[in-house]
Amino acid sequence: MTTTTSESVTLSQLQRLEAESIHIFRETASEGERPVLLFSGGKDSVVMLHLAAKAFWPAPIPFPVLHVDTGHNFPEVLEFRDRTVERLKIRLEVAKVQDYIDDGRLAERPDGTRNQLQTVPLLDAITEGKHDVVYGGARRDEEKARAKERIISLRDEFGQWDPRNQRPELWSLYNTRHRPGEHVRVFPLSNWTELDIWSYITEQGIDLPPLYYAHERDVISRDGMWLAVGEYVSPRENETVEQRTVRYRTVGDMSCTGAVESPATTAEEVLAEVMTSTLTERGATRADDRVSEAAMEDRKREGYF
Amino acid sequence: MSTENRASLLRIATAGSVDDGKSTLVGRLLHDTKNILVDQLDAIERVSQSRGLDAADLALLTDGLRAEREQGITIDVAYRYFATPARSFILADCPGHVQYTRNTVTGASTADALIVLVDITHGIMEQTRRHLAVGALLGVPHLIVAVNKIDLLPDAEEAFRELSGQLHELADELGVLDLRIIPVSALRGDNVVEASQDTPWYDGPSLLSWLENLPDSSELTQAERFALPVQCVIRPQSAALSPEFVDYRGYAGQIASGSVAVGDKVAVQPAGRTTTVERIDVAGAPAEYAVAGQSVTLTLADQIDITRGDLIAEPAGAPSGTKSVEAVVCWLDDEKPLREGQRVLLKHTTRVVRGIVGSLDGRLNLESLAAESVESFELNDIGRVTVRVAEPLFTTAYTQSHALGSFLLIDPQSGRTQAAGMVQDDSVNTPGVLGNLRADAGEWAI
Incomplete structure (x- = not known):
């Protein structure tokens, strides 16, 4: 909160992060021709949308949102997505992985997970929509490769990130220039940590999909995570279905996003848990990042989020 | 730790030459402040073991890219986040090889404090001069030289004294604003987080305690003249909105310096006109007053042609074109x-x-x-x-x-x-x- 001393005002950490994110939105939306915001219904993309709404208030958000739909969504997240775009009166574009699998452009992976399959539909949607500025909710505290990515990240016409050839990012002067066919990914939450996100959700009373809070669910234990049993995950031999009180720390493909056991039913309670957690959110709940030490870097080079 | 306790945020950057142990220092800072989580520590212990090392190599915490791990070097500026009960930090870790100036300038441009590493067995190198020069040029408010590898010398005290003298002389020549020199061993952790028992000849603070107590530079920026570069013009123009905003025409931007209150007189460039601030919105909510660093939208009393790139500023001493x-x-x-x-x-x-x-x-x-x-x-x-x-x-x-x-x-x-x-x-x-x-x-x- 703002505290006024005799002469100067000290901005809180959240106020400074919020101001920076708004600055990034305004700067890049002004320089870009056709921005789009990647919206998954996950907490980071929800916070991003909340900040975008503030940046242009009282005018509506001046760009559409794009959802890359793996086809393995949590139903409550899809419902939340539709409710949110309706409330904010913004246009929703959807790129469906299922369409690509149906017509053979992509093949289902042997393990059945689809996070890695999102790259092609994403890049096609960016090209078709002629989007030159693409907002993503990635944070640098999430992962080592992300720690090295700029706030404005240039992608070539193949959508690739070249970590060895990044533009220096100086002061708060952002350079969004690119050649035809190239685009920039913009990460307004770069400097936020998981703790900042939850503090902000708590402070602002931001609405999230219900699965971020404790609920009863049928789960199995696999690779040290609790996976929801349903259409996309069935118990293998030696795996038993149990009912547990769980919540999700990240929201992704149902087949590879794990839940954690937790009794936290409110943002305040989740915040308290995050403060004392001993595991990173990706380490705890994302099977796709456990593939190798450089799994994220390899996917980013190919044009992933 | 409550949100109120996390009020103060300090941006720091680190710079050093190849092999002076910078990644180890950053790793040490993260590790000893308990900002490394169990799965991260597990991962680097696994890799360290597979490479035949006895102890976890803390440099692996920051060297994340494939090529970095293969070559054992740091390629690009990496950003790290850590917090202590006293303060939160954003750390820009700037590697010191081919693109050394580029990396250091990048990190230093947003830093409240720049930490330059010097290997006590090498003394002042060309890159030390360069890093300190960049710190001085970019006007980083606080420079810190961490004199590393003191564990390698039997008589570190003498070497430290001599090096400190040279560093102060160089800093004066360069016009460094504020210099602090701290003897450390990143490998053993001496004077990084805790004051070391093994350096009785040094009675100053540890690196972390110095960082925790540095004043926030935003106070200085707020004391400057008010200036707001206009990022965009916000005009809702939609009948669906409440009638209150039908004629709303706001000039959005992040306040670069100073502060502004409703009723203040402001000059608009390049229009060369003076007008009055009618309304201030901060992050989507009305406010009476706003300061440097905040992203705001102003509405003005007079109709003036203002577009992106224009400047709204305090009339006295406003820059001329x-x-x-x-x-x-x-x-x-x-x-x-x-x-x-x-x-x-x-x-x-x-x-x-x-x-x-x-x-x-x-x-x-x-x-x-x-x-x-x-x-x-x-x-x-x-x-x-x-x-x-x-x-x-x-x-x-x-x-x-x-x-x-x-x-x-x-x-x-x-x-x-x-x-x-x-x-x-x-x-x-x-x-x-x-x-x-x-x-x-x-x-x-x-």
């Missing part, structure tokens, strides 16, 4: 050198204009700290230039305002960021290395 910019630049482009007559784009605040490099007025020689005459600036060079621009810019000397005194040079074809620029005003007496780059300095060869 110039079409010739005198500046010191750090050349950061590894593909193309800077030459006279080169066409560039110049981004200053929210305004991008076409420019032509008029003349190269000398390059800084880091050995002599004097200016020398050259035909071109290559990667990592620091020097003085004049740039003519197509439209007026409303600049202030960098030493007076970082926000109104900084700019980028951009290659018009590729869009690459080529240089970090700092506006100079020779009518103001500038001490240190910037003063050496004055257009009328004695060493100047034109």
Whole structure:
């Protein structure tokens, strides 16, 4: 909160992060021709949308949102997505992985997970929509490769990130220039940590999909995570279905996003848990990042989020 | 730890030469402040073991890219986040090899404090001079030299004293604003988080405790004159909105310096008009008052033609327009050198204009700290230039305002960021290395 001393005002950490994110939105939306915001219904993309709404208030958000739909969504997240775009009166574009699998452009992976399959539909949607500025909710505290990515990240016409050839990012002067066919990914939450996100959700009373809070669910234990049993995950031999009180720390493909056991039913309670957690959110709940030490870097080079 | 306790945020950058243990120091800082989580520590212990190391190699915490792990080096600026009960930190870890100046300038441009590592067994290297010069040029409020590897010398005290003397002398020559020298062993953790028992000859603070107690530089920025570069004009124009906003015309931007209150008189450039602030919205909510660093939207009492790139500022002492910019630049482009007559784009605040490099007025020689005459600036060079621009810019000397005194040079074809620029005003007496780059300095060869 703002505290006024005799002469100067000290901005809180959240106020400074919020101001920076708004600055990034305004700067890049002004320089870009056709921005789009990647919206998954996950907490980071929800916070991003909340900040975008503030940046242009009282005018509506001046760009559409794009959802890359793996086809393995949590139903409550899809419902939340539709409710949110309706409330904010913004246009929703959807790129469906299922369409690509149906017509053979992509093949289902042997393990059945689809996070890695999102790259092609994403890049096609960016090209078709002629989007030159693409907002993503990635944070640098999430992962080592992300720690090295700029706030404005240039992608070539193949959508690739070249970590060895990044533009220096100086002061708060952002350079969004690119050649035809190239685009920039913009990460307004770069400097936020998981703790900042939850503090902000708590402070602002931001609405999230219900699965971020404790609920009863049928789960199995696999690779040290609790996976929801349903259409996309069935118990293998030696795996038993149990009912547990769980919540999700990240929201992704149902087949590879794990839940954690937790009794936290409110943002305040989740915040308290995050403060004392001993595991990173990706380490705890994302099977796709456990593939190798450089799994994220390899996917980013190919044009992933 | 509550949100209130996390109120204070400090941005720091680290710079060092290859092999002086910087990644280890950063790893140590994260580890000893308990900011490494169990799965991260597990992962680096696994990798360290598979490489035959006895202890976890803390450098692996920051070296995340494939090539970095393969070559055992750090490639690019990495950003780290850690917190102690006293403060939160954003750390820009700047590697010190090929693109050393580029990385250090990047990290230092947003830093409240810059930590330069020096290996006590090597003393002051060319890169030490360069890092301190960059810290001085970019006006980083607090410089810290961490003298590392004190565990390697039997008589570290004597070596530390001698090195401290040399560092203070160099810092004075360069015009460093505030220097602190701390003896550390990143490997063992001496004086990094806890004050070491093994350095009875050093009675100063540990690195972390120094960082925790540095004053926040935003106070200084708030004391400057009010300036708001306009990012965009916000006009809802939609009948669906509440009638209150039908005529709303707001000028959005992040306050670069000073503060503003409803009813304040402001000058608008380039329109050259004066008007009154009618309404202030901060992040979507009305406010009476706003300060530097906040993203705001102002509405004004008079209808004035204002667009992106314009400046709303306190009328007294507001910058007047110039079409010739005198500046010191750090050349950061590894593909193309800077030459006279080169066409560039110049981004200053929210305004991008076409420019032509008029003349190269000398390059800084880091050995002599004097200016020398050259035909071109290559990667990592620091020097003085004049740039003519197509439209007026409303600049202030960098030493007076970082926000109104900084700019980028951009290659018009590729869009690459080529240089970090700092506006100079020779009518103001500038001490240190910037003063050496004055257009009328004695060493100047034109």
